[in-house]
Amino acid sequence: MPSESSFYTGAREFKGREFTIVKIFTDEGIMGIGCVPVGDPLAISAIIERKLKQLIIGEDPFKVKKIWNRMYEEIYKDRTGVALKAISAIDIALWDIIGKSLREPVSKLLGTYRDNVLCYVTGGYYQENKGIKELVHEVEDYIDKGFKAIKLKVGKLSIEEDKERVKSVRKAIGNDIKLAVDANHAYTVHEAIKAGKAFDEYDIWWFEEPVRPDNIRGNAAVVRDLDMPIATGEIVYTIKKFRNLIENEAVDIIQPDVTVVGGISEWMKIAHMASAWNIPVIPHWSQEISVHLVAAVPHALAIEFFTRKPNYRLEDKLYKNFFEPSKGYLGVPSKPGIGIELDEEAVNRFRIKD
Template sequence: MTASGLKITAIDVKEYKWKRDVPISNGLHTYTNHEISFVEVQTNAGITGYGIGRPRPAERAFREQFTKKLIGRDPLMTEAIWKELWSPKLYGRRGMETRALSSIDTALWDIRGKVAGLPLYKLVGGYRTDIPIYTAGGYYAPDKGLKELAEEMVGYVEMGARAVKMKVGAVSITEDVERVRAVRNAVGPDIKVMIDANCAYRAYDAISLARRLEDQDIFWFEEPVQPDDYEGFRRLFEATGVTIATGENEYTKHGFRDLIATGAISILQPDARYTGGVTEFLKIAAMADANGLDICPHGEQLAHLNLLAAIPNARMLEYYPKPAGTPDFFLHTAPVNADGTVTCPDVPGMALDPDPDFLKTAERLA
C-alpha cells in the first residue's frame, strides 16, 4: 500500500498506574504513583504509531471525542488534524484537551517516521545524534536529609550527568539554601546545578532565594512563580538577573509567544506531551531559535530525544533515572553515555514503542 492510501482504522489506549515505593514531593505536590498511557493509532497498512499521555479522566474523555473524528483520516495530514482538534470554541484552549491532542499528534508523527523509514529527527531536521542530559532529582522525601540529598546528586554525577536539578519551595528559604549549598559542595564547581520550585513562590520570595544563592553558581531557576505570573518572571529577572527556565505548564505556540515577550525567560521548557505534540513543539523551537533562546523540554526523555536531535537550539535533555525495581516502559530506552549524553535511537519514528514485557506484566487500568 502506498502512503497516499493510508488511513486510521482504530485508536487504542492502554493505561497503567502503580504505587511508588516511596512518595516524592516537590515545592507544591506529593506523588505517590507512577502512571502512563500508551496511545496507539492503528492504520490499514499495519503501521502503528505510539504517543504517550496520562490516565486522567478528563484527558481520557477528550481523547475519546477526538478519536471519533479521526477514523478513516489520513494520519500523515498532521497539520490539518491538529487544526481541527485544537478548537477553543468546542474543546478549550489549554489543559487536558491539549494533552489529549498531544498524545494523538505524537502518535501521528511516529507513523510519519515509520512510513518514511526514518527516525523522526532525520525526517524533520537532523541536527545531531547525541544530546547532553541533566538529571532531574533532589525531591523531598521522608528521611532524606542533607547527607542523603548530597549522596543522591553525587550518584547522578557518577552515572555520567554533568548537570543535576533539585527541588526547592517546600520548606523555608533558609532550609532550601542549606540544601542547595550541600549539593553544590558535594558535586563540586564543574557540575551545573539547577533549582526547580514548581511554581511554589510569590515573586518576592523567589527574589529572596535567588539573592541568597548568588554565590552558588545556579545554572537556572525553574518555575519560580505560577505559570501565568508573567509580571513575576519580569520582577525576578530584573531584580536578580538569574537565568529563568519555564514552560512545562505552558500550552501551544501562543503561550510560548507570550512567555518570550516578557524578555525574562532564557530557557524554554515545552513538554510535547502537554503543549500540542510534535506539531506544536517544532514551531515553539523555531520561535525560540529566532529569539536566541534555548530549549530544554520537561518530562519523559524518550518523548523528546528525537525532537532535540532535530533542532539547533537544544541545550539539554531532562533525564529521569529509573529507581531500582521500576519497570522499563519502552522498547528502545536509551542509556546515558560516559560523556553525559544520550544517543537518539536509530529506529524509524519516535522510538516510543512500548516494551512488550512491560505490557504483559504491568497492571492495566483500561
C-alpha cells in the same frame, strides 16, 4: 501507577503517576504510540473517544498538520488542560507512524542538527527520612554515572534550609558540573527573588519555575531582579502563552512539554518562535521523545533525564527499552519512529479498570 515511596516537589506530594497511552493503527499494519503522563486518563480518553477519534479514522497520517488543525478546532473552547493533552497523544502517535512508515527516526524527519544530546538528570526530590547526607549520596551517584548536569528540587523547606541543600550539592559535585534548581512554582514573587539571591553564589545554571508561569508580571520581576537565567513553561499550554512570556521579558529559557502543548507538531512551532528572540529551549519530561526534538533544534540546550533508580517518573515500567546515556550524553535513537516499545504485560497490569 503507585511509586515505591512518596516524594515531594516544592509544591506537592507524589504517591504515583497516571498515564494515557494512545495506539493508532494504519491499514498497512503500522502502529503509532503516544504516551502522555499526568492529567486524568479517563478525561483524556473521553475527549479522544467523543471528539477526536472520528477526525482521524480514514485520514492519511502524513497529513499530520491538517489533522492537528482539525483537532484543535474541535476542542477550541476547551483548548488547554486535558483537551490539549489528548491532541498531544494523538500527534505523537502520528509522528511515530510516519517515522515507522519511512523507516527513519523522528529526529531525521524534523531535520537532524546533532547526533548526541546533553542530558541533565533531575533528582533531589524531598522524601521522608532523606536529609542532606542522603541527598549528597544521590547526586554523587549521578556523577559516578557520568552526568555533567543536575537539577535539584527547592521550595518545600525554608530558603535557608534549601540554601544548605544547594550548598552541599555544589560542594559534592564540584564546580565543573552544571547545577539547576527547580521550585515548581512554590514561591511568591518576593520569596523567589530572595531565594534566587540566596542560591546565586553556587553558580546556578537556571532557576526553574520560581513562581506560577501564568503570573507574567511576577516572572518578569524575577527575571529583572536576578542575575541567573529564569526558566519556565512545563505547564504552559499554547504557543500564544509562550509568546506572552517572551514578549514581556518574563523568561530566559522556555521549557515546553511535548505532551502538554499539543505534541511534536506544536512543540516545534514553539521552539522555532523562540529562536526569533534568541531564547534557548529545554524540553520538559518525556526523554524518549525529547531526544528527537533537541537533536533537531540548534538552540535547544539539553533534555531532562530520569535514571531508573530512584524511579521518580515511572514510565520505565511501561517500556521494554530504556535509552541509556553515555558520559552524560544520549545518542539519538536510530530506530524508526520514536523508538518506544511498550511492555504490553505491564500496560495491562497497571491499566485502570472500569
